[in-house]
Amino acid sequence: xxxxxxxxxxxxxxxxxxxxxxxxxxxxxxxxxxxxxxxxxxxxxxxxxxxxxxxxxxxxxxxxxxxxxxxxxxxxxxxxxxxxxxxxxxxxxxxxxxxxxxxxxxxxxxxxxxxxxxxxxxxxxxxxxxxxxxxxxxxxxxxxxxxxxxxxxxxxxxxxxxxxxxxxxxxxxxxxxxxxxxxxxxxxxxxxxxxxxxxxxxxxxxxxxxxxxxxxxxxxxxxxxxxxxxxxxxxxxxxxxxxxxxxxxxxxxxx
Amino acid sequence: xxxxxxxxxxxxxxxxxxxxxxxxxxxxxxxxxxxxxxxxxxxxxxxxxxx
Numbered sequence: 001x002x003x004x005x006x007x008x009x010x011x012x013x014x015x016x017x018x019x020x021x022x023x024x025x026x027x028x029x030x031x032x033x034x035x036x037x038x039x040x041x042x043x044x045x046x047x048x049x050x051x052x053x054x055x056x057x058x059x060x061x062x063x064x065x066x067x068x069x070x071x072x073x074x075x076x077x078x079x080x081x082x083x084x085x086x087x088x089x090x091x092x093x094x095x096x097x098x099x100x101x102x103x104x105x106x107x108x109x110x111x112x113x114x115x116x117x118x119x120x121x122x123x124x125x126x127x128x129x130x131x132x133x134x135x136x137x138x139x140x141x142x143x144x145x146x147x148x149x150x151x152x153x154x155x156x157x158x159x160x161x162x163x164x165x166x167x168x169x170x171x172x173x174x175x176x177x178x179x180x181x182x183x184x185x186x187x188x189x190x191x192x193x194x195x196x197x198x199x200x201x202x203x204x205x206x207x208x209x210x211x212x213x214x215x216x217x218x219x220x221x222x223x224x225x226x227x228x229x230x231x232x233x234x235x236x237x238x239x240x241x242x243x244x245x246x247x248x249x250x251x252x253x254x255x
Numbered sequence: 256x257x258x259x260x261x262x263x264x265x266x267x268x269x270x271x272x273x274x275x276x277x278x279x280x281x282x283x284x285x286x287x288x289x290x291x292x293x294x295x296x297x298x299x300x301x302x303x304x305x306x
Binding site: 006007 | 289
């Protein structure tokens with residue numbers, strides 16, 4: 001029996017993080033990572049064999065661009081396009097990393113959508129005209145512009161003010177709970193947030209963590225998320241109470 | 256029976272690889288293990304490169 005034929009790779013996402021995983025965005029973390037990557041010897045053979053074996057039949061490929069080493073990044077993008085002509089390719093990045101030249105390059109190289117990652121400090125500081133202009137340029141070269149916003153406790157009031165000012169060209173707005181970040185939302189606040197999310201803008205999507213906090217409904221992660229342990233064994237999420245759990249995971253990968 | 260699984264692999268919180276796979280057939284556990292093994296090998300090769 002060849003089990004490889006039973007596996008269909010739907011999405012592959014490779015993210016070189018520029019956010020500190022446990023607290024708010026931390027520039028030191030980002031620059032430290034950038035230094036690590038800059039100093040490393042990229043291993044073309046590893047990338048090549050892996051991309052060939054996995055990307056070949058993957059429906060969607062999600063890459064993140066952290067503003068550094070554009071040469072390596074476009075090398076990866078070229079290989080994805082080379083091995084898989086049918087995959088939808090999304091690039092997540094921050095607006096300050098996108099120049100007109102990069103937008104044009106992505107548009108010419110089969111990138112379907114660009115997701116701009118934002119956080120509240122950026123939304124407060126950034127001139128929204130510049131940001132909206134960036135969104136419009138993305139659309140102009142044939143890509144779908146999306147936005148993802150990290151949701152901390154104090155984010156809601158800013159989001160509320162900023163949403164109406166964002167370009168109408170944005171196809172989807174993702175509100176994401178930062179990893180390892182969880183808090184309790186009061187019942188009143190939850191109701192008003194839900195009301196606005198449903199009424200104001202149909203382009204808004206929330207991730208499972210945020211959805212869990214908003215709706216109070218247990219997320220489905222417990223039933224379909226698995227995590228790889230340091231010894232290469234596989235665990236189900238610790239939120240899974242329904243199945244007979246053969247594995248044990250001490251910490252959920254997201255919380 | 257088809258089912259969707261999300262597999263997460265991380266390197267020191269710096270690089271995160273998430274894959275979503277659809278599994279057919281009866282041997283879902285084996286399929287998830289196979290997919291996880293491939294991601295794990297890739298992750299470990301990256302860890303070696305960046306540290």
